[in-house]
Amino acid sequence: MSEQDLETFRAEARTWLEANCPDEMRDGASGDDNICWGGRNWQFTSDAQKTWLDRMAAKGWTVPTWPVDYGGAGLSRAQDKILTEELRRINARLPLQSFGIWMLGPALLHFGSHEQKLKYLPPIARGEVRWCQGYSEPGAGSDLASVQTRGERDGEDYVINGQKVWTSYADKADMIFALVRTNKDAPKHLGISFLLVDMDQPGVTTRPIRLISGSSPFCETFFDDARTHVDNIVGTEDRGWDVAKYLLTHEREMISGGGDGLLAGRSLGQVLGDEGDALSDASTRAMALECEVDTLAMALTLERYKDKAKTTGVGDASAMLKYYGTELNKRRHELMMLAGGSDALEWDGAQGSLPADWLRTKANSIEGGTSEVMLSIISRRILELPA
Amino acid sequence: MSTLLPTEDEVMLADAARGFLDEAAPVSHLRAMRDEGKTHDAALWAEMAQMGWTGVLVPEEAGGSDMGHAAAGVLATEMGKTLVSSPFLSTAVIAATALRQVTDDRATEALRKIAEGSVVYALAVDEGPKHSPETVDLAATADGNGFRLNGAKSFVCDGIAADRLLVLAKTEAGTTLFDIPADRAGITRDAMAMVDSRDAARVSFADVEATGDDVLGNVDDAMTVLRPALEAGQAALAAEMSGVAAGAFGMTVGYLKERKQFGTEIGRFQALQHRAAHLWSETEVTASAILHAGRQLDEAPQEATLAVSLAKARACKTVTLAVQEGVQMHGGIGMTDAYDMGFYMKRARVAAEWLGDYGYHAEVVARARGL
Numbered sequence: 131m132s133e134q135d136l137e138t139f140r141a142e143a144r145t146w147l148e149a150n151c152p153d154e155m156r157d158g159a160s161g162d163d164n165i166c167w168g169g170r171n172w173q174f175t176s177d178a179q180k181t182w183l184d185r186m187a188a189k190g191w192t193v194p195t196w197p198v199d200y201g202g203a204g205l206s207r208a209q210d211k212i213l214t215e216e217l218r219r220i221n222a223r224l225p226l227q228s229f230g231i232w233m234l235g236p237a238l239l240h241f242g243s244h245e246q247k248l249k250y251l252p253p254i255a256r257g258e259v260r261w262c263q264g265y266s267e268p269g270a271g272s273d274l275a276s277v278q279t280r281g282e283r284d285g286e287d288y289v290i291n292g293q294k295v296w297t298s299y300a301d302k303a304d305m306i307f308a309l310v311r312t313n314k315d316a317p318k319h320l321g322i323s324f325l326l327v328d329m330d331q332p333g334v335t336t337r338p339i340r341l342i343s344g345s346s347p348f349c350e351t352f353f354d355d356a357r358t359h360v361d362n363i364v365g366t367e368d369r370g371w372d373v374a375k376y377l378l379t380h381e382r383e384m385i386s387g388g389g390d391g392l393l394a395g396r397s398l399g400q401v402l403g404d405e406g407d408a409l410s411d412a413s414t415r416a417m418a419l420e421c422e423v424d425t426l427a428m429a430l431t432l433e434r435y436k437d438k439a440k441t442t443g444v445g446d447a448s449a450m451l452k453y454y455g456t457e458l459n460k461r462r463h464e465l466m467m468l469a470g471g472s473d474a475l476e477w478d479g480a481q482g483s484l485p486a487d488w489l490r491t492k493a494n495s496i497e498g499g500t501s502e503v504m505l506s507i508i509s510r511r512i513l514e515l516p517a
Numbered sequence: 518m519s520t521l522l523p524t525e526d527e528v529m530l531a532d533a534a535r536g537f538l539d540e541a542a543p544v545s546h547l548r549a550m551r552d553e554g555k556t557h558d559a560a561l562w563a564e565m566a567q568m569g570w571t572g573v574l575v576p577e578e579a580g581g582s583d584m585g586h587a588a589a590g591v592l593a594t595e596m597g598k599t600l601v602s603s604p605f606l607s608t609a610v611i612a613a614t615a616l617r618q619v620t621d622d623r624a625t626e627a628l629r630k631i632a633e634g635s636v637v638y639a640l641a642v643d644e645g646p647k648h649s650p651e652t653v654d655l656a657a658t659a660d661g662n663g664f665r666l667n668g669a670k671s672f673v674c675d676g677i678a679a680d681r682l683l684v685l686a687k688t689e690a691g692t693t694l695f696d697i698p699a700d701r702a703g704i705t706r707d708a709m710a711m712v713d714s715r716d717a718a719r720v721s722f723a724d725v726e727a728t729g730d731d732v733l734g735n736v737d738d739a740m741t742v743l744r745p746a747l748e749a750g751q752a753a754l755a756a757e758m759s760g761v762a763a764g765a766f767g768m769t770v771g772y773l774k775e776r777k778q779f780g781t782e783i784g785r786f787q788a789l790q791h792r793a794a795h796l797w798s799e800t801e802v803t804a805s806a807i808l809h810a811g812r813q814l815d816e817a818p819q820e821a822t823l824a825v826s827l828a829k830a831r832a833c834k835t836v837t838l839a840v841q842e843g844v845q846m847h848g849g850i851g852m853t854d855a856y857d858m859g860f861y862m863k864r865a866r867v868a869a870e871w872l873g874d875y876g877y878h879a880e881v882v883a884r885a886r887g888l
């Protein structure tokens with residue numbers, strides 16, 4: 131697409147957003163309470179939130195780069211970049227965020243059948259169905275291929291029994307994509323299937339677990355003779371590990387950016403600056419300088435890899451993005467806490483949600499694969515060191 | 518702005534440069550020069566001119582190839598990988614950029630000579646142990662129609678090979694940049710025995726005469742010309758440093774796969790694997806900053822300060838880690854002169870210092886970001 135076509139696209143996007151983004155959605159709010167996750171039971175927090183979602187979904191802009199047939203707008207990387215810039219320009223909230231968009235969508239686009247894509251992708255794009263991720267189990271964390279939850283054929287169904295853990299938002303989700311052992315005799319990576327399961331059935335129950343940050347967004351998930359039709363297997367039977375790994379690379383890219391961007395346009399100077407003398411001691415200032423240098427360079431790296439994703443793909447380098455991005459995000463939050471001093475020690479005090487955010491960042495280097503696991507992936511698959 | 522991916526032309530340029538340098542200037546070339554006590558290879562410089570490298574930032578009207586700053590960074594990176602010793606940065610990047618800020622026949626003529634490879638320039642800015650273009654003691658005092666220069670410069674890279682010097686001097690109401698022959702009466706150059714075995718000089722000025730014609734740009738206004746030249750140099754130096762880091766890292770990963778202890782390759786030990794993986798991550802993050810600086814200098818040079826300092830700061834951090842891990846993971850052999858790793862460590866230290874260290878550039882970033 132030529133420079134001129136892109137400028138035309140920008141002008142059109144700007145005009146459309148000006149006309150269609152409700153004023154209440156232009157406060158840039160990104161905190162947990164302001165996210166629109168969608169789903170069958172979703173309670174919109176305002177009329178504006180619903181209007182914004184419906185209008186963006188009709189335009190295909192909740193998932194701008196997905197094909198039009200599956201609920202997207204088929205935008206190129208360059209157009210997508212422009213759309214993001216224009217949304218940021220008016221400080222718009224994201225109309226919809228979900229595991230369907232970040233994780234299942236890319237995996238289905240790559241491995242799903244046409245029927246599966248038509249059935250599952252548009253409801254994700256419109257925010258009608260909310261998904262959760264059933265990977266981890268009590269005995270299978272970093273060693274994910276050790277999952278024990280069983281799936282057995284019974285006529286046209288798989289019957290599922292077992293337990294998942296750390297399932298984020300399982301109590302709010304409509305559907306779960308789960309790793310299930312369908313072959314006990316094969317080597318552990320070669321006996322796993324990737325199944326899509328409706329959670330609205332008696333055989334699926336969830337129990338919330340409380341996090342150190344106070345909220346309880348993740349759960350234990352139990353399967354007791356839960357069922358799903360064989361059409362709901364993604365890829366082939368026993369070969370779900372490929373799908374699982376592919377999905378993880380997308381999950382890792384998403385986590386590496388700290389959700390809505392490492393910087394979200396704000397410098398540490400802007401974040402910490404109001405604190406007056408918080409940065410006056412040499413040690414804190416030195417840490418802040420280094421953190422800012424690294425943050426800017428990492429933000430450029432995320433951009434560079436988005437460019438790469440459109441050409442050669444990101445592949446195992448998503449482990450680097452995840453490792454570096456999450457460790458950096460933890461450093462930034464440690465600094466914000468330090469600068470905030472005692473103001474940042476009170477739940478919902480002068481620093482708002484900072485204490486909870488700070489604690490939540492500690493999970494970034496665990497969820498989606500720990501930092502240590504990321505380093506092992508880099509050393510084996512990219513540096514090709516002996517395993 | 519263009520994407521942060523190398524263009525096809527840049528990939529081809531890198532491949533061509535690698536092919537040439539592996540033949541003409543592998544690390545053994547630097548080692549041989551050191552052993553012979555030489556710091557400049559005129560034949561290598563002539564070949565670089567023939568390939569259009571010395572004219573990488575010279576306009577086509579003046580005989581250059583005018584490939585731009587990103588391309589200069591590509592060349593510098595490849596040079597860094599095998600520690601190629603040449604006045605490329607001083608002459609083809611820094612002096613060429615300074616001369617391009619001025620549009621007169623004399624500057625065009627000087628640019629033509631750079632493209633031809635018939636002149637070597639050196640930048641004489643710093644006087645103390647740290648980079649500080651803001652503090653100048655060397656004075657150019659008005660004398661009749663001209664000036665007399667008195668004072669001393671230090672760490673003048675390529676100062677011995679240089680035919681001409683760009684000298685920053687204090688004048689009545691500011692600072693002024695002079696472009697003068699290196700052998701003008703009153704100039705004394707003493708070679709510094711640098712740890713990286715490369716060319717650097719201490720240069721003193723005793724009543725050196727200069728005329729208005731010797732001034733590059735305007736009197737009392739050095740920075741209009743010098744600022745872009747420094748930024749171009751800093752970005753290209755950062756690129757060279759990423760090459761140095763890549764060279765050291767390549768040797769280290771190779772050694773991890775080859776060296777055996779406890780009956781297995783040492784690269785099987787997770788303690789080393791994770792450090793190598795961390796180092797690779799650092800080099801990837803730095804690569805983005807360097808590509809970005811090149812693009813910014815080509816596409817919006819007036820707003821490149823932050824991008825350039827970000828690149829140089831990251832390059833300092835990364836190359837330092839790369840050579841330290843390089844020596845440590847090699848064990849005893851890494852400490853021997855017969856092995857090349859030491860050369861990487863020494864060049865990394867000099868390059869980290871030249872044109873501003875980590876702290877200098879982090880401070881520039883901090884100011885730009887309100888810290």
Ligand SMILES: Cc1cc2nc3c(=O)[nH]c(=O)nc-3n(C[C@H](O)[C@H](O)[C@H](O)COP(=O)(O)OP(=O)(O)OC[C@H]3O[C@@H](n4cnc5c(N)ncnc54)[C@H](O)[C@@H]3O)c2cc1C
Nearest residue numbers: 263264265266271272296297298493496497498499500502
């Ligand atoms: C907030 C949050 C949300 C999550 N959401 C989900 C979700 O929605 N769905 C889901 O399926 N899972 C989810 N998880 C689970 C997450 O993926 C796992 O916690 C993670 O993979 C680590 O597994 P584990 O907790 O069993 O730790 P373990 O694997 O027991 O690790 C313990 C420690 O040992 C280290 N370690 C383990 N193996 C190695 C090795 N080979 N080499 C070196 N060190 C090693 C680890 O790095 C870690 O430091 C979530 C986790 C968190 C914290």
